[in-house]
Amino acid sequence: VISAGDGAAALAAVGLRLAEELGDAVETDAPLAALTTYRVGGCAAVLVRPRDLASLRAVGTILSEARRAGTPLAVLVIGKGSNVLVADSGFPGVVVCTLDLPGEVTVERGQRPIVTVGAGVSLPVLARRTAALGLTGLEWAVGVPGSVGGAVRMNAGGHGSDIAAALLDVDIVDLRTGESVTRAARDLGLRFRNSDLTDSELVVSARFVLADGDVAASEAEIDEIVRWRRENQPGGRNAGSVFVNPVPGQVAAAQLIDGLGLRGLRIGTAEVSTKHANFIQADDGGTAADVRAVMEEVRRRVHEGAGVLLRSEVRLIGFPDTMEH
Numbered sequence: 001v002i003s004a005g006d007g008a009a010a011l012a013a014v015g016l017r018l019a020e021e022l023g024d025a026v027e028t029d030a031p032l033a034a035l036t037t038y039r040v041g042g043c044a045a046v047l048v049r050p051r052d053l054a055s056l057r058a059v060g061t062i063l064s065e066a067r068r069a070g071t072p073l074a075v076l077v078i079g080k081g082s083n084v085l086v087a088d089s090g091f092p093g094v095v096v097c098t099l100d101l102p103g104e105v106t107v108e109r110g111q112r113p114i115v116t117v118g119a120g121v122s123l124p125v126l127a128r129r130t131a132a133l134g135l136t137g138l139e140w141a142v143g144v145p146g147s148v149g150g151a152v153r154m155n156a157g158g159h160g161s162d163i164a165a166a167l168l169d170v171d172i173v174d175l176r177t178g179e180s181v182t183r184a185a186r187d188l189g190l191r192f193r194n195s196d197l198t199d200s201e202l203v204v205s206a207r208f209v210l211a212d213g214d215v216a217a218s219e220a221e222i223d224e225i226v227r228w229r230r231e232n233q234p235g236g237r238n239a240g241s242v243f244v245n246p247v248p249g250q251v252a253a254a255q256l257i258d259g260l261g262l263r264g265l266r267i268g269t270a271e272v273s274t275k276h277a278n279f280i281q282a283d284d285g286g287t288a289a290d291v292r293a294v295m296e297e298v299r300r301r302v303h304e305g306a307g308v309l310l311r312s313e314v315r316l317i318g319f320p321d322t323m324e325h
């Protein structure tokens with residue numbers, strides 16, 4: 001039984017309880033940098049990588065019991081880590097990573113084809129798999145290096161589409177209550193690069209409604225998207241667009257930043273990309289503090305110079321504020 005008390009001791013007790021149940025799928029003081037595309041930041045107090053649904057449900061049960069016993073518990077779900085910046089001080093709670101869950105992609109052929117996908121499957125894999133099966137609707141996802149779960153939470157999108165355009169419903173395990181539910185896409189509050197999903201609601205799988213298409217046409221579209229991305233976006237250590245477009249489809253954050261001549265703005269080990277003004281690049285061996293400092297400086301200058309307060313699209317983990325408002 002986990003009881004409330006000293007925060008760190010209670011967290012250690014939760015870690016032990018998780019390890020009893022899940023063995024080597026649980027790690028304490030686990031470095032998070034390598035699990036993110038920025039490749040900076042500190043450790044998770046506890047990192048869990050469940051390998052099947054039963055283990056994930058056990059995590060939900062243990063965490064909900066701990067919470068009911070009064071343990072103050074911060075929980076974070078992580079997929080491909082392509083939209084997060086983890087503070088150098090790390091995350092003082094339990095991180096649940098979805099990448100070891102079963103990565104199945106199954107198709108039901110009815111009036112409209114329905115594809116069911118595990119949360120940890122990467123979007124580029126999903127885009128290519130569905131295209132190869134002659135299904136159209138997810139080609140755009142080839143350019144987004146996230147997982148299906150992270151993409152649902154963020155309502156990821158690009159090239160004129162997004163997750164909301166094809167999502168039917170999702171299975172969720174709530175890490176706060178331990179409950180499993182199926183929730184329709186219309187009840188997720190999906191909007192431009194965001195949703196109403198909370199930090200404790202882990203998307204286990206998603207169902208998409210696609211259309212019958214043409215393999216060659218879908219593959220040609222995919223090749224064109226990949227070519228466009230290579231030409232217009234930098235590789236390396238970044239998390240894609242840092243700030244949400246203030247007016248989607250009309251005012252792009254990149255335009256505002258570029259208009260003020262901020263490409264190449266550098267603080268310590270991080271800089272505004274010279275290739276795409278809404279990307280921030282971290283150096284090899286860089287720090288989250290420097291990435292964050294560049295974000296603050298860009299935000300300050302755009303507010304002063306253009307009268308717009310940019311909001312962070314990247315999720316800031318372990319920082320005192322999220323820059324999302």
Ligand SMILES: Cc1cc2nc3c(=O)[nH]c(=O)nc-3n(C[C@H](O)[C@H](O)[C@H](O)COP(=O)(O)OP(=O)(O)OC[C@H]3O[C@@H](n4cnc5c(N)ncnc54)[C@H](O)[C@@H]3O)c2cc1C
Nearest residue numbers: 079080081082083146147149150151156157158203239240
């Ligand atoms: C080079 C590059 C280009 C990019 N281009 C685009 C683009 O064109 N369009 C776009 O929308 N995004 C883009 N992104 C951002 C990113 O890839 C997307 O936001 C992606 O959907 C995040 O998925 P992830 O698995 O990496 O999520 P993570 O970074 O791991 O997490 C992001 C958020 O989702 C939550 N989360 C993760 N998994 C789950 C889950 N299973 N259940 C519930 N919540 C979860 C996390 O708690 C966090 O709040 C780009 C990133 C990079 C690095």
